[in-house]
Amino acid sequence: MSKYTEDDLREELKTKEYEYGFYTDIESDTFPNGLNEDIVRAISQKKEEPQWMTDWRLEAFRVWKEMTEPEWANVHYEKPDFQGISYYSAPNSKPKYDSLDEVDPELLATFEKLGISLDEQKKLAGVAMDVVVDSVSVATTFKETLAEKGIIFMSISEAIKEHPELVKKYIGTVVPQKDNFYAALNSAVFSDGSFCYIPKGVKCPMELSTYFRINQAGTGQFERTLVIADEGSYVSYLEGCTAPSRDENQLHAAVVELIALDDAEIKYSTVQNWYPGNAEGKGGVYNFVTKRGLCEKNAKISWTQVETGSAVTWKYPSCVLKGDNSVGEFYSIAVTNNYQQADTGTKMIHLGKNTKSTIISKGISAGKSQNSYRGLVQINSRAENARNFSQCDSLLMGNECGAHTFPYIEAKNKSAKIEHEATTSKIGEDQIFYCNQRGIDTEKAIALIVNGFSKEVLNKLPMEFAVEAQKLLEISLEGSVG
């Protein structure tokens, strides 16, 4: 085999097209473009929501109208035209199915192409899936198993009807409607999403998982996820996305709220692979997500994410460590290629005593992409003995990409212990030489090094998800990840 060098890898990365770019033709029920109070009301009506929900949406819409888009992030893109988007689209084949056989076969084929066939998932992984295709849940599996334990796992629109008291109590408590521009927009127009409630003391026996797909041309997708872990419970939640190839930019503005009550633990893992645009940077998804978790006493929230897609990513999964002894974790791999731009990181807000947070962020940039880490660690004056450790490493491939680090650290308590370290480097020639010397060829060496570089984060993914994560990393960095 001829010598495989970093230049070859770079060349491969450049030319590697998005493999999952296809488009399923399912008849959709789509609203006209544009956004006003009537549209908000119509969305609410369509979903047969109670009055309080409609009012809540309208309140968010009014706040949103007064807000302007944030511009502080280190990303440059053409602003979406919010009046040029349709705010609702649902697959036509309704009502819901009891078994997979009844599902539109074309849809099943889509999933098969993605390698996440429901059948397989059902058999192999024991994963209950709440599949979201263009905003409405089509199939929910394993619901009965979960129901036995008292776990509620359903689409949020169902939850609004069936468990209004829970939704009403918790929605918007972690991410208020007026939190930021995109959260307000989401609160006004969210179409669907997942709702999960784990009762007191219950350990959820399986990984809960949702797959997102953007499917209808010109449709923005506004998911809303609410996960509540009651006292002493545990849940591991998986979220993964792939999207079809498209020329115009698509907007994705999701909101995820996690609430971990006393002694509860939530592990939230994401694999994100929205369409990143082609090699010229045309097209691609805008991913503006607000994710935040609230930890009560002794609770723990852990965010793990593998980001390989999207033209523009703007995402800061955060933890509010409100209760004493609570723990927040953030593990992230962000891979950018071609013209992708990512501005991602986390916020750890320490309010309670003895709170701990860990941040491990790995950025890999190739092509002409820009990859930024932006994080905030805030120690409040009452947060005695707070502890934080942050590590942000960047790997650069080629001299046309950029890696940036913007860590904000604010400490107001003398007993705080904070460490932050960041490094930026390329794959060292000496590292490759070391491997070559021991009979490992350059391709394998690069694979080893990149693998090792991201291992700390990959290890944090649940087993069932690791396969998918590997697959997505391969698409972005084929030839380097084994």
Add this chain to the structure above:
Amino acid sequence: MDLKEKLLSSFLVFENQVDIDTYVHDVRNDAIKIFEEKGFPTKKEEAWKYTSLNKILKEDYSVFPQQENAIEYKDIKKYFIHDIDTYKIVFIDGKYSSHLSQTTHDGMDVCLMSAALSKPKYRILIENYFNKAATKDSLSSLNTAFSSEGAYIHIPKNKMVEKPIQIVHFSTGNESATMLQPRNLIVVDENSHVQIIERHQSLNNNPVLTNSVTEVFTNKRAIVDYYKIQNDSSNASLIDNTFIKQRKESVASVHTFAFGGKLTRNNLNFFQEGERIDSILKGVTIIGEKQHVDHNTLVHHIEPNCESHQDYKGIFADSSTGVFNGKVIVEKEAQKTNAFQANNNILVSDKATINTKPQLEIFADDVKCSHGCTIGQLDESAMFYMRSRGIPEKEAKALLMYAFSNNVLSSVKIPEMKQRITKIIANKLGVDIGFDL
């Protein structure tokens, strides 16, 4: 009338009085326009997120101190590094004091900005260097518009300046509130070496606001050591804007010792325009009460094979606030850059705050860049070790803090200066021991 309006209207008066040179005249006029447009920075600007000027801008500053004030050397001797022979450029309320100064034109120029701006023999240098390193932000522009006095230092080729140069700005506080805008220009030609010590000192407790701009040019293989001592009275505020432009193979280091003042903001900018340049930025901050110190650094790596080293230590007591905002930019062409940034802090009190933001912006792949920052406390086992050997708590603490800041002190190249800083630190920590144990 707020300060901005006052400054704008006094500019008209000022311009008529001093203007001589057409080049500088244009520069001043452009600069005041920038200031008029931008105004004073507010917390909404990212670079000023943690530092608010609102309070200090409320004072009714006199922009041009009227009186000539004289002070006796014996009263202010302690503010100089007086145990060694040095050149001195001394200003009192913004005006040059010839009897306190010791300047030279012998083989090099250690003199005044006002002379350099007005005498024809300096014209070419002024046109080549004046305002060529300073950025167009509002505070530097404000200073540029009012620039008339300060230190002018030009070291020609192949010259080792045998003794350090002290630049000291006194404010007498004879008027209720004073605003000073000194402007320094330092040009060091090929292979030359110079050491400079800068200090701002107010002599009583009336509010003083100093908005200083220093431009330093280090040409090929030149070496510049710059020390800033900031240990002012509790009503003095300082905005220090320093811009250093480096040519190839030059070495520039800036040590900032921030111990005092009400509000201190250090905008320290390095631009590396050549290969194999080394830039060193070090600082020790020890403050208490309601003091506020903000270090805002920028190192811009433009060419390959350069290095930068940043090391800032901070100890914060009482209700003091510390800010560190360090930025390293590595351009696409700047391959093989080594850039290091460290910021370590100790919070001594529950009311003290530290905000730190070490940023890296990197566009080149073959680089080694790292930054680290920590916030922590004094090591309890180390404290116990010393206390169990009979060292009282206060002294033990002081020793640990001194050790903490010693990394920065050890690279100070003037021994007398090091001693002086050590004494200030001891004083600051309230102990009576010399640290040269």
